[in-house]
Every structure is written in C-alpha cells, then in structure tokens.
Amino acid sequence: MKITAVKTYRYRYDIPEEEQFGNSTRWNAAKNTVIVEVDTDEGVTGYGEADAAGGPAEVTQFIIDREIGPYVIGRDPFCVDAVFEDLYQKSMIHGRRGVIMHAISGIDCALWDIIGKVTGLPIYKLLGGARNKVQAYHSGGFYRRNVPDEWYAEEAKKGYENGYRAFKMKIGRLSMEQDANRVRLVREAIGPDSKLMADVNSNYNVREAIRMGRLLEPYDLFFMEEPVSADDPEGSALVARSIPMPLAGYETEYTRYGFRRLIDCGAMDIVQVDPTRSGGLTECRKIAAYASAHKLPITSHIFAGGLTFMAGLHFSCGVDNGFLLECEANPNPLRTNMFKDFELTLDGDGYVSVPEGPGYGVTLDFDTLEPYRVG
Ligand SMILES: [Mg+2]
Known part of the structure; x- marks a missing residue:
C-alpha cells in the first residue's frame, strides 16, 4: 500500500x-x-488534524503542503515509525518543536x-485497547472580559448540570488572591466530590508557583497545570x-526527547501530551511507554477541532x-460540527465512550465545515 497524495483543508471560526x-x-479571537x-x-x-495554535494557521498548512507532505508520497502508511523518523530527520534543522512538529503530527494522525x-479496527485498539471509556473534564474557566468572579462559578455549574464531574479553569493572569477567589467559587459550585484542576499556562516563576500552590491547598486541586x-x-x-497537589504538564513540550528530560528530573506527576502537536500518535505512545515505566499517568491536551478531540479520546x-x-467548554463549531455521526455524550459518571468503528470511527462532515473554510 502506498501514499499517493497529501491534501490540507484550513478552517477558521471567528469568535464573537x-x-x-x-x-x-x-x-x-x-x-x-x-x-x-x-x-x-x-x-x-x-x-488527521494538525494543531494550528501559536501562530498563523497558514504556516502550518504551508509546511504540510510544501515541506513535509511531499516526503511521504510513495511511503507505506502502515510504517508509522519509519515515516516519523524520516520526517524528523529531514526537518531537524528547521525545527524539532513547534509548527514543524504540529505538521508531522497531522500527517501521522x-x-x-x-x-x-x-x-x-478502532485506533484505541491498535494503541493497546486499555479501556473503552474515559472520564471527560470540562475545560472552561477561561478569562472573560468584564465578568464578575461569579461568572466562572455559573459556567462550571452548567457543566455540572450537563454531567461533568471534573473541571479545569485558568489561573495566573490576575492577582493570586483574585484567582484563588475564582477557584474557591468554582469549587463551591461543583461540590467536594468533583475533580478541580487549575492551569497556569506557564505564567508563574518557581516562587510564585509554590506560593500559589499553597494558597490553593484548601480547594483540593486534582492537579496544577504548567x-x-x-x-x-x-x-x-x-x-x-x-506544592500540595500533583503537577501536570507540558502541552508546550514535544517528542520523546523533550518529555524524557521532564520525566527524568521529576518535573511532573501527570504527563500531558497532545497527539496533534507532540509528534502524533506514534510519538505519543512512546512518551506514554516512558511515562508508564515511571508509573506516571498520561492525558491528552485538546484545544483544536474535532479530530484532535478524537485523537485524544483514542x-x-x-x-x-x-x-x-x-x-x-468554549463554543467551537470546528469541534462540535466536524462529524456526521458523533455527538459528545457523558454517562452517569461523566465518562465518554470511544467510537468502535474503524480508524477514529467517525465521518467528517465537509458540508457543515465549508462555511469556515479559508484555505
Ligand atoms: Mg493547558
């Protein structure tokens, strides 16, 4: 079996x-x-999907179309290790992290x-088939302009009513006292039995992170992220x-080489990769194996469209x-309207079942996506 073509479709949703x-x-925006x-x-x-965050999406598309994609023409799509190594070696001087790795990830997926x-077979079975459902977490609590702190509690409460029993919110932009107050309000809204996580997006120095970790101890965080x-x-x-809670990261790291450095020195308790950034499913399963050898759990960062969600789920x-x-939790039709045959549903414990069909087990709906097509 041989690869005959690599094509890209670029979409944009302008957020009101x-x-x-x-x-x-x-x-x-x-x-x-x-x-x-x-x-x-x-x-x-x-x-597959290539994460297009961090800079102009045209750059990600250009790299796939003109730099990385042509290398895989004629290759056997089953030889994922060989294809990854080839793409990694050929693009090494151009970038071992960031947009090059996003492009490689999209092809790999x-x-x-x-x-x-x-x-x-569904992809999760090809990867090892460890389970057929996983706990979903409501990734909300992003900063909004001109809202009171109570807004974040209201948003989480809606998530709870929709079946979520795990929640994440952003911290690190405001004063520690105001961010801690937002965390307190969300904790009160979701009750003591739900998981609550807080994501800093790398905006603290070491001293600040330790101080904030201690300040948040009363709110029983499941982890503090990046x-x-x-x-x-x-x-x-x-x-x-x-800090009193586990530390999770790092969506801003790439490949098994980057994660080896982090894991070797005990930089995190929970490993976070992104199949559409870190090097594709091929690289992520190697990072997972290295994490497993250190008895560390691994989870997927998901911030792009529907196929990123599917890659993370599998x-x-x-x-x-x-x-x-x-x-x-932010509205995004590129995630919620991407498939003809999938809608996110949670069971009574807040878990999502993985599609059992071949591949990702879903069918892309190009007609619904068309109004968002920009390249
Ligand atoms: Mg994050």
Missing part, C-alpha cells in the same frame, strides 16, 4: 466578541485548524486512521516537590496509563 476568551498570557487528508493507491483515505480503516516554563525542568521539579483509551479527556 462577547465570547472571546483568554488564558494567563493571550486572548483568543478565532479558532483555527488544519485537516490533513492522506490518500492511498488502494482507495483508502485517512484524516491521518496514517493511524488509514491503518484502522484497512484493518477494520505552573512554570517547560524550558525549566528543574524548576518545575522543585515546584512539584513543594489515545487516552488506548494506552495502559491513559486517563482523563479534555473537553473544551
């Missing part, structure tokens, strides 16, 4: 002004995504879809040893140490 949101360092289509000589087509479709920079593994390790269900599924 009143719904625009931020983390500790940046505001979001649009959601962008690049869907990668890989065609084969046997008529089987696979789809499409190859796994092809393998699933040819074998008739308190400091992924570029400072030793600093992160010091935070991890000093990953968390596939690998032995996988758990939790990030479900972004």
